[in-house]
Amino acid sequence: KAGVTQTPRYLIKTRGQQVTLSCSPISGHRSVSWYQQTPGQGLQFLFEYFSETQRNKGNFPGRFSGRQFSNSRSEMNVSTLELGDSALYLCASSLALTSPDTQYFGPGTRLTVL
Amino acid sequence: GEDVEQSLFLSVREGDSSVINCTYTDSSSTYLYWYKQEPGAGLQLLTYIFSNMDMKQDQRLTVLLNKKDKHLSLRIADTQTGDSAIYFCAESIGPGGYQKVTFGIGTKLQVIP
Numbered sequence: 001k002a003g004v005t006q007t008p009r010y011l012i013k014t015r016g017q018q019v020t021l022s023c024s025p026i027s028g029h030r031s032v033s034w035y036q037q038t039p040g041q042g043l044q045f046l047f048e049y050f051s052e053t054q055r056n057k058g059n060f061p062g063r064f065s066g067r068q069f070s071n072s073r074s075e076m077n078v079s080t081l082e083l084g085d086s087a088l089y090l091c092a093s094s095l096a097l098t099s100p101d102t103q104y105f106g107p108g109t110r111l112t113v114l
Numbered sequence: 115g116e117d118v119e120q121s122l123f124l125s126v127r128e129g130d131s132s133v134i135n136c137t138y139t140d141s142s143s144t145y146l147y148w149y150k151q152e153p154g155a156g157l158q159l160l161t162y163i164f165s166n167m168d169m170k171q172d173q174r175l176t177v178l179l180n181k182k183d184k185h186l187s188l189r190i191a192d193t194q195t196g197d198s199a200i201y202f203c204a205e206s207i208g209p210g211g212y213q214k215v216t217f218g219i220g221t222k223l224q225v226i227p
Contacts, residue, residue, distance in 0.1 A: 004156070033215070042202075042217055042218060042219035042220055043157075043202065043204075043217035043220075044217075045214060045215060045216065048214075056214050058214075103159060105149075105156035105157040105158070106156050107154070107155055107156045108156055
């Protein structure tokens, strides 16, 4: 089975721009979660989608949004980028909502905001 | 509230045991996890424990949970250079299918040959 894939792997943007990141879960997985990883804050939960509906949300401003498609692929969008948005964005997929033994992470998208 | 804390760095010699510690604040956590992250890679689930268990062993890995002190540890026996990575402790909180996972900041394990 192919693992979780994230595209692009690396991205450079400037302040004020917007960005869309993509995550393709493992085949058959219906839950997709997004995390932001920074050296200072560690891993912070952004949101989780299941069956095209956002089921859980972390404490991030409205500039961060996401969606899930009928094939379970998910996209994350950040508008009006700020320098502090530079981070590794990780996506994780699982069979059901946060199943502990079936959550698999992708390699991440490294976003740099200049 | 949710807060997971762990030390930032641990250095051990190859062949020794490593013990990575973690404390959490939310007593309603359902599962507690240990993840491993190697450079340039995503997180890999190493093991997890239900909150009503005290210990779980899986080959070289032993997880100990002290619910009274809200303390979780991961012991790696016979540590190898390939174990060098960042280890994240995490807890999930919430009912049924609406669990939210909170991660610690990660402990960087350095294994000296």
